[in-house]
Amino acid sequence: MKKTQSGFTMIELIVVIVILGILAATALPKFIDMRGDAQAASVSGVAGAAASAMNLNFSGCSLTNHVVTANKCVNVTSCANTAALLQGGLPTGYSVAASGAALVATNGSTATCTISGGTGSGVKTSDFTAIAAGN
DSSP states (O other): OOOOOSOHHHHHHHHHHHHHHHHHHHHHHHHHHHHHHHHHHHHHHHHHHHHHHHHHHHHHHHTTTOOOOOBBOBBSSSGGGHHHSSTTTTTTEEEEEEEEOOOOOOTOOEEEEEEOOGGGGOEEEEEEEEEOOOO
């Protein structure tokens, strides 16, 4: 009786390795770019939260005739006041600055603020509208 050998030939193994290499080469660029996309999404999320907090604060101040009141109305006269509106403050690694004309201390006036976040060359920015209130 002759015993037959079983297993893969060298050519079959090489073909599988080549196919895996091609798949890895096409998928790798997508995975490399995900960090930048994640940072941009994170900064946009913080900017969205800041814009929402500004709107809620203005609404609360309107109810109190713009009299600063605990848990209802916070005085907002610049983009830097954003941290006071966010629960827990501005997240670590983020900063806020005026983008263009500064916010004036007139209730209801608006200005564009910019949130920056990230490290090194991966710093991302996103804009939101600040609304003056409690003045």
